[in-house]
Amino acid sequence: MYTRNLNSVRYRNLLLRENGTLDHGHGQVRPVYKIDAELAKQYTNLLLLSSNNLGYSYNLTATLSKDFGHGLDASIAYTFGESKAGNDGTSSQAASNWGYNYSSDINGEELSYSNFDMRHRIIGQLNYRVEYAKHFATTIGIIYNGQSGGRYSILYYGDANGDARTIPGLRNDLAYIPTKEEVANGYFTATIANKPGESASDRAIRQAQANKEMADSFEQFIASSGDLAQQRGRIAPRNAFMSEFVHKFDLHFAQDFFLNIGGRRHTLQLNADIINLGNLLNRGWGMSPYIQYDNITPIAISTDRATGNPVYSFTHHRSTPWDYSDINSRWRAQVGVKYTF
Numbered sequence: 001m002y003t004r005n006l007n008s009v010r011y012r013n014l015l016l017r018e019n020g021t022l023d024h025g026h027g028q029v030r031p032v033y034k035i036d037a038e039l040a041k042q043y044t045n046l047l048l049l050s051s052n053n054l055g056y057s058y059n060l061t062a063t064l065s066k067d068f069g070h071g072l073d074a075s076i077a078y079t080f081g082e083s084k085a086g087n088d089g090t091s092s093q094a095a096s097n098w099g100y101n102y103s104s105d106i107n108g109e110e111l112s113y114s115n116f117d118m119r120h121r122i123i124g125q126l127n128y129r130v131e132y133a134k135h136f137a138t139t140i141g142i143i144y145n146g147q148s149g150g151r152y153s154i155l156y157y158g159d160a161n162g163d164a165r166t167i168p169g170l171r172n173d174l175a176y177i178p179t180k181e182e183v184a185n186g187y188f189t190a191t192i193a194n195k196p197g198e199s200a201s202d203r204a205i206r207q208a209q210a211n212k213e214m215a216d217s218f219e220q221f222i223a224s225s226g227d228l229a230q231q232r233g234r235i236a237p238r239n240a241f242m243s244e245f246v247h248k249f250d251l252h253f254a255q256d257f258f259l260n261i262g263g264r265r266h267t268l269q270l271n272a273d274i275i276n277l278g279n280l281l282n283r284g285w286g287m288s289p290y291i292q293y294d295n296i297t298p299i300a301i302s303t304d305r306a307t308g309n310p311v312y313s314f315t316h317h318r319s320t321p322w323d324y325s326d327i328n329s330r331w332r333a334q335v336g337v338k339y340t341f
Helices: 094-099 180-184 200-223 278-279
Strands: 003-004 008-013 016-023 031-037 045-050 057-071 072-085 119-132 136-147 151-157 246-261 266-273 297-303 308-314 332-339
Touching: 008 094, 045 094, 119 180, 200 308, 246 278, 266 278
Parallel strands: 151 297
Antiparallel strands: 003 057, 008 045, 016 031, 057 072, 072 119, 119 136, 136 246, 246 266, 266 332, 297 308
């Protein structure tokens, strides 16, 4: 199945005026804005909605199924999907659709992976049902769901483009991912506390050591996920990254008691399901990665007051880019009663 956007909505904030550029090197340049002070006295946001045709999606599915007889059947299906959009339009308010559309140019048009990009998914099931003693039937089934993790973006902790969106949860500036050479040559600057009476040379030594430790931490972070290294030397596009692949198994059990009355079968069924069976067997299995707001902000950006140049630091302190969902990673059980006639 293939779909294409013919008339998508583009959002621009007319309060912003272009105010130069920020050159990251390697041909990676982003526009910088300033807020029109006069218009800001009258409007919190001044949004212009227009049309474009950015975006498409497609899904390809292949399925194999087999009924082996004697109550045993199985199937497996694989789906590959890709979805790209200029703006996913997930909010009911224009201000949110503009502000939460992570970008290198907040007023520009950028085609990137959609929040709903599926990528790979595998569904498999194996069922066995047997009837016996004229009035009883037992069904046991196991279902496997394996799928690519969710997409996420890497944003700056701070304001890289002058749109003044710096509050946590409101940041929207896609981060430039420095190369290994840039990191080794002092890309990051750590913040160190002042020590009374410390000489300038001793402080410089301590600063250099802190910078090196920060650089080493960043390289460990890059190594934690394979797709991070692929974006080095560029402003990583929106949703360029994916969390780890998810594997889950569910177990279904049903016990039927049936009678034929008046030419019609009446069945009382007791059933039970264990959802995320793997997590019941091992606490480390069936885990679901989770990233709040579909972004992380491992690189902070600020401005050197003396030179006006940007200053970068690394602020991520977890072993992976994501956490794990507490609810979705747990095993759960449900029981039910069903009467059919």
